[in-house]
Amino acid sequence: MKVLVTGAAGFIGAHCVLRLIRDGHDVLGLDNFNGYYDPQLKHDRVRWVSHEAGDFPLVTTDLADAPAIEALFARERPQVVVHLAAQAGVRYSLENPRAYLDSNLEGFLNILESCRRHPVEHLIYASSSSVYGANQHTPYSVQDGVNHPLSLYAATKKANELMAHSYSHLFGIACTGLRFFTVYGPWGRPDMSPIQFARAISEGLPLKLFNYGRHQRDFTYIDDIVESIARLIDRAPHANGAWDRDRPDPASSMAPWRLFNIGGQHPVELKTYLALLEKHLGQKAVVELLPLQPGDVLNTCAEASDLARATGFQPRIELDEGLGRFIAWFREYYPTAYRPRAARG
Template identity: 70%
Template sequence: MKTLVTGAAGFIGAHTTLRLLQEGHEVVGLDNFNDYYDPQLKEARVRWVRETAGDFPLYRIDLEDEYGLEQLFAAHRPEAVINLAAQAGVRYSLDNPRAYLNSNLAGFLNLLEACRRHPVKHLIFASSSSVYGANHCTPYAEQHNTDHPLSLYAASKKANELMAHSYSHLFGIPATGLRFFTVYGPWGRPDMSPMLFANAISSGQPLKLFNHGEHQRDFTYIDDIVEGLVRLLPQPPEADQHWDREQPNPSTSMAPWRLYNIGGSRPVHLRSYVEMLAGLLGQQAELQLLPLQPGDVINTCASSSALEQAIGFAPCTSLEQGLARFVEWFRNYYLINLPLPGESSRSAAAPEGVA
């Protein structure tokens, strides 16, 4: 299947592109290589994919570039789209809200319009566990309320789910949204907790834990995320024939649209997570306990039973296994080849979502 992967130089995008190429899919990549974090890491990911699985066309354009996106679709006619491009980060949205309006809303609209003009068999798009917001009823299930986001980032992801539904209803675009839960692993983002914490521990800097370290997070290893994406790709949703307008299920529809959680379903206390990471690095962690930050969700835990029923798979990599693989990569990439990432001063509360 010819698949367009947006955000192909990003953390999840690079891993997904690699897996698709290895399985014989034709992949077209798109990424704007912005400077939200070091573009050199994005370039390195692309080199890693090409050296491991072969070359693929990669367009350096932005989803906000409506004309460029139209030209790409017209030239390549992708059969499927995996949309992993977005302005990420919860805390960044407090200071730079327009970045989320431009990328996550205007950019996603351009993508939907392109899928409308050049129909695809399946659009898979990244959502986030952040959409559950003020809902404290865990484990989160797709039927739970998501009407109270705690950050603009979360609101933009909720908006993506609604925008995709409207296009599925109006134009028959089969669309599946995946709510990612704290994705981590090799080649991860420098603004997320594994990299921030590993950097602080390795360089002997204080490690900032907001909410006094009392968060819990449902960590999901990158390979499990990619497995879910690849299995879903050939299974576009169909209209739910049992959908009831009087008692609507928020995760299905009379349109070809579906939402799934994808998470490890094994939440970990943040202090235990830090202890495990420090042990793997062979160093002590100096903790700086700080109050809860605006926009943070206190605890997350996914119910992935709906996804497992649909594709016969749910995330299964233990945190011990996943962190060990991350630390091996971190040592090779940062402690041998490059200087430590200059991100230790950025705030690290509860780890954020991915997309």
């Protein structure tokens, strides 16, 4: 099928483009190459995908540019949209909240409007485990309420789910929302802990471990994320005929709309995660223990049985194996950062 992937130069987006090309889909990418982090990494991801699977068309434009998005849909007529572009980062939303309104709300509205005006068979979009917010009941289930977000980023992702539902109900757009849990792996974002921690350990710099390293995360390797997306491409949701207005299922609807968790289902305490990084790097960390940061949730753990029932797949790559793959990439991509301390002049 013809698939539009937004955020195609991003971490998840680049891996997704590579997988979909290898699966034989006709892939069109979109990215704005913004400066949230060094755009060079984004360009390098695109070169990596082109080297592995051949060149692919990539449009540079901003999601908030409604006429440009409309023109792209009118010209290209994608059958499926995998919408991964967004302003990411919990803590950055405390500093620059308007970036989240422009990208995550206005930009998503432009995608929905274009899917309405130029009908698609399936819209898959990225949500986040952050939507569970103050919910302390784990594992997090798509049946749980998500009405208490702890950051603006999380609130925009919850808003995306609601916006998608309204368009699905009003205009019959088949929409699938994916709540990703702490995605990591090669080509990851430099603002995320794997690269931040690996660079700090390699360079002997103090590493900040918030909540004194006691909170847990359900780490999900990037290959498990893209495998899930690839299996959902041709599984557009249908209206749930058994949906009960008196006892509504939060993960489905009388509209063609679904939600899934995608998570490793094995939460790990950050101290354990750090110890694995130290093992693969062969160096000890210099740790600075600090209190919990504003906007952070204490623990995350995905309940992903709905995904397994729908696709026959659930994430399976263990953290030790995934971090080993990540560190192998890190050593190659950041060779200066990885020079052992004893070798430095």
